[in-house]
Amino acid sequence: MNNFELYTPARLIFGKGQSAKLPELLPADGKILLAYGGGSIFKNGVYDQVKAALGDRNVIEFGGIEPNPRYETLKGAIEVVKTENISFILAIGGGSVIDGVKFICAAVRLSGDPLDLLYRKPLPLDDALPFGTVLTIPATGSEMNSGAVITIEETGEKLSFGSPLLFPQFSICDPTVIVSLPKRQIQNGVVDAYTHVLEQYLTYPHDGYLQDRLAESILTTLIEIGPKVVENPSDYALASNFMWCCTMALNGLIQKGVPSDWATHSIGHELTALYGIDHARTLAIIGPNLYRVMFDSKKEKLAQYGKRIFGLTGSDDDIAREAINKTVDFFHTMGIDTKLSAYTDEYEKTADFIGNRFEKRGWNALGERKNITVEKVREIVEKSY
Numbered sequence: 001m002n003n004f005e006l007y008t009p010a011r012l013i014f015g016k017g018q019s020a021k022l023p024e025l026l027p028a029d030g031k032i033l034l035a036y037g038g039g040s041i042f043k044n045g046v047y048d049q050v051k052a053a054l055g056d057r058n059v060i061e062f063g064g065i066e067p068n069p070r071y072e073t074l075k076g077a078i079e080v081v082k083t084e085n086i087s088f089i090l091a092i093g094g095g096s097v098i099d100g101v102k103f104i105c106a107a108v109r110l111s112g113d114p115l116d117l118l119y120r121k122p123l124p125l126d127d128a129l130p131f132g133t134v135l136t137i138p139a140t141g142s143e144m145n146s147g148a149v150i151t152i153e154e155t156g157e158k159l160s161f162g163s164p165l166l167f168p169q170f171s172i173c174d175p176t177v178i179v180s181l182p183k184r185q186i187q188n189g190v191v192d193a194y195t196h197v198l199e200q201y202l203t204y205p206h207d208g209y210l211q212d213r214l215a216e217s218i219l220t221t222l223i224e225i226g227p228k229v230v231e232n233p234s235d236y237a238l239a240s241n242f243m244w245c246c247t248m249a250l251n252g253l254i255q256k257g258v259p260s261d262w263a264t265h266s267i268g269h270e271l272t273a274l275y276g277i278d279h280a281r282t283l284a285i286i287g288p289n290l291y292r293v294m295f296d297s298k299k300e301k302l303a304q305y306g307k308r309i310f311g312l313t314g315s316d317d318d319i320a321r322e323a324i325n326k327t328v329d330f331f332h333t334m335g336i337d338t339k340l341s342a343y344t345d346e347y348e349k350t351a352d353f354i355g356n357r358f359e360k361r362g363w364n365a366l367g368e369r370k371n372i373t374v375e376k377v378r379e380i381v382e383k384s385y
């Protein structure tokens, strides 16, 4: 097992009715910014719960953070935080609002251009505004991790960044919030979390036996509950397991001490930037084809996955290949199309566009073995048409 450090300071407050604890979690003094998305919180009662918990605190609101949050929108919030002298932000929403808030919290404490957060590595950050979250959609794990993904409208880019300074101070995770989610978003959540596990699991054999078993238990649970929770979001057993799987898939635990890939995400972000396809759906389009193109690199773990998750038998090569097909079947069971052409008619130049873009960025060695070259990326995308 590789050496590792575990640092996960987000205080997770999980379960029915847990927003009642907000008054003791929020700072009593200073000015709080409530940040939210397009308005779902006004329809499902979450806004009213939060407002009641805020009591007579000094609060300002910033709404309209869209899915795949845009820098151009967040700039407005950065201004508000500065002019209003905000000292704490409460993000109410999913990955998009929480990621947007991470960007705001970093940008307001940065002396240079906020875009440096997305373009400069290592990150030029030594302080960040504190924030907490009220999660309204299980999917990304952003409620417990310190990463974020931001879209720059002007250049059509979707880029990620992260810092240990950007863990939420707390996250309220009440599984009953999923009742108001459109089916499409529940489907997305299951497939996003499932792919998060695969990014950290479908690599090469290593000595992280426990990490493998943890990863496998999340996959098995998602296969078991995924289709059911779409149909019965008010079933608390299903909702709570769904939410906990999503958090566990990307809170850092299963990644400790083992290799990870993340190329499916890097390519997928381009499909969202180009065509506006939901994040999870881009992963369902790209992931299986990445496993096909990188088959020789990943076949040992694919075979382990096939045996342990799907109970397949036969030669390791056959099991590995069939495991990819079973993954596609699962995405279809979740109601998710796995071909780019199902989402856009203008797919033909996508492989070249993404290949050229990665080349310009110098992204020529992705994946756990750094062997996913630009050529391989082109092949993966073309296979996904």
Ligand code: NZQ
Binding pocket: 036, 037, 038, 039, 040, 041, 044, 065, 066, 067, 068, 069, 093, 094, 095, 096, 097, 099, 136, 137, 138, 139, 140, 141, 142, 145, 147, 148, 149, 177, 178, 180, 181, 182, 185, 188, 189, 192, 250, 265, 279
């Ligand atoms: O904006 P509102 O009106 O709130 O509606 C949202 C939005 O339209 C709606 N929604 C959320 N909770 C709801 C609800 N509708 C009804 N009832 C509720 N309880 O759902 C829509 C999607 O929300 P969004 O926050 O975009 O979804 P998700 O949590 O899937 O986040 C996706 C974003 O997170 C990034 C993605 O790239 C994408 O930008 N990711 C962040 C990661 C991280 N920080 O670790 C990792 C992921 O791999 C991912 O890249």
Ligand code: ZN
Binding pocket: 140, 192, 193, 196, 265, 279
């Ligand atoms: Zn994801």
